Each structure stands twice: as C-alpha cells, then as structure tokens.
Amino acid sequence: MRVVTISATYGTAGNVIGPAVAEMLGVPFVDRAIPGTVAEELGCTLEEALVHDDRAEHGIGRLLSGAMRLPTVTFGGVDTYLPGAMPTPPEEFVAHTEKVIRTTARARGGVILGRAGAIVLADHPGALHVRLDAPLERRIRQTAAFFDLGDREARRIVEDNDRARAAYVRHFYRADPGQPTLYHLVVDSTSIPVPACVELIASAAEAIG
Template sequence: MRVVTISATYGTAGSQIGPAVAERLGVPFVDRAIPSAVAEELGCTLEEALAHDDRAEHGLGRLFSGAMRLPTVTFGGVDMYVPGAMPLAPEEFVRHTERLLKEMARDQGGVFLGRAGAVVLAGHPGALHVRLDAPLRRRVHQTATLGSMSEREARDIIEDNDRARTAYVRHFYRVDPSDPCLYHMVLDSTTIPIPACVELIVMAAEARG
C-alpha cells in the first residue's frame, strides 16, 4: 500500500495536491480524520482535539509560537487561562496521533498531510516524504489571488501559520520542518502547476513502492 507524507507551507496548495495524489494512488487522504479519531479514542470533544492539532486554526502550535506568553488564550472565541485550558495533555494527544498515523499507514496506506508525518513515518518501508514550499512573496501572491484578499492579509495569515506549524514540529520532534534532509522531494507548487506536482509525486510514490 502506498504511503505519502506531505509537509506543506501555507499557500502551496497542500490541501489540493494531497487529495489528488491520494485519488491517483487509490489510497485515503488523511487530514481532518485524525483529530476526530483521536477525540473518539481519548473520549474528549473534537474541539479539545483540535486545540492540540497542528493543522487546526487554533491549534497547539500557536501556543508554542507565542501565545504561551499571555495569561489567557482564545480557542473558538472563548478566553481561557492556559494552564487549565487544556485538561488533555499535549504529549498524550501527540502520542495518540503518532500511533494512528502508523496504524493507518500499515493497514490501509494513505496520503498524510501535516502532523510531522515525514518524521513519524520515517521508518515506514517504501514511504515517500514530500515538502511543498516556495518563497514567501510567491505564496503571498497565490494566497491573495485564490482567497480574494489583499497581499497584506495574505502575508499575515501565512506568517501566523508558518510560525505555528514550525513551533509544533520543533517542540515535539526537535527538528526543523524546512530541513530538506527529511524529504525525498521538495517542490515549489507556486511555479510548478498543481497537476504537474501531482504527477511528479505519483510517479515518485510508485517508483518507491
């Protein structure tokens, strides 16, 4: 079964490329199912799980990237005192997320977006690890164009997401997610058209398998 992990900086179309690759390879696209499965397994709410997820709008990475300095942090519009805001230990959530990723990769294969997949599944036989990245100015332009917003707004969104996701990976795995040594392929999907990126990843995954 094919296994592909995709680490995507904001503005590089990871949420478009991932599902397309999964469809071509005939395996599940695994993204939003992770926090739902962890919530069910741990007996917590989906909101609690999302507060710990690296791809969620108010995920844990944002605490590590700066909000820990504040006495309160906002989750879903509700102000909460940080030490008591998360009864679910972050390490416990990450441990369960890792186990689910490994089980899914072993049992059904899949294209896994985010959540330090290249690190968690580094030892999985035949897995392909991909990084989608591009210079900030091109990601800003692409995000502004696709999202019908100003480039200033796009830059703020990108920089916030970059800080949060990098903080999550560095905190739990002590690696820099931009390190090319973690990946078999690094693609600039702001200059290489999305269909071509999909084709390249599919070809590489089939060759790895």
C-alpha cells in the same frame, strides 16, 4: 500500500495536492479523520482534539508560536501557564496522533498531510516524504489571489500559519520542518502547476515503493 507524507508551507496548495495524489494512487487522504480518531481514543470532544492538532485553525501550534506555555510542556525555559489549563497533556494528544498515523499507514496506506508525518513515519518501508515549499513572496501572492485579499492580510495569514506549523514540529520533535534531508522530494508548487505536482508525487510514490 502506498504511503505519502506531505509537509506544506502555507500557500503551496497542500490541501489540493494531497487529496489529488491520494485519488491518483487509490489510497485514502488522511487529514480530518485524524483528530476525530484521537478524540474517540482519548474519550474527549473533537473540539479538544482540534485544539491540540497541527492542522487546525486554532491548534496548538498557534499557542506555541506565540510563546505561550502549556501546562506540563517546556517551552523556551519560561514557566507560565495558559488560563483554563487543558485536562489532557498535549503530549498525550501528540502520542495518539502518532499512533493513528502509524496504524493507518500499516493498515491501508494513505496520503498524510502535516502533523510531522515525515518524522513519525521516517522508518516506514516504502513511504515517500514530500515537502511543498516556495519563496515567501510567491506564496503571499498566491494566497492573496486565491482568497481575494490585500497583500498585508495575505502576508499575515501566511506568516502566522508558517510559524504555527513550524512551532509544532520544533517543539514536539526538536526538528526544523524545512530541513530538506527529512524528505525525498521538495517541490515548488507555486512554479510547477498543481496537476504536474500531483503527477510528480504520485510517480515518485510508485517508484519508491
């Protein structure tokens, strides 16, 4: 069973490349199903699970990147608290997210986008770990063109998302998601066309397995 993890900075088409790679390999694209499964296991609402998710628009990475402290979480050595403390510790959501990722990888394989997949599945036999990245200015231009935005708004979106996704990995795994040694393959998907990226990743996944 093929397993691919993809870490993608904003503006590198991870949400397009991921499903296309999964289709080419004949495995599931594992993204939106993760918070739903976590919510079911913990007996909480999907909304609460999404608050703690790496990929969600208002997920925990945004809180961490804003230097806001969550109850029971150490961040920057400052003891402050969010209003309306969450009833379930964030670490429990992260632990269940890891469990879902590992179970899925063992049971049926898949392409896993974000959620520190390269770290969670670092020891999974035959897994391919991919990083999609590109210079900031190219990612901003790509985002502006895709959403028909001005440069300033596109820059804000890209930088906010970058900070949030990096904060999640740094906080819970004490790692830099941009560290190339975490990955087998680092691809600039703003220079290499998306179809070529998909073929490259799929070929690498077949070769490494």
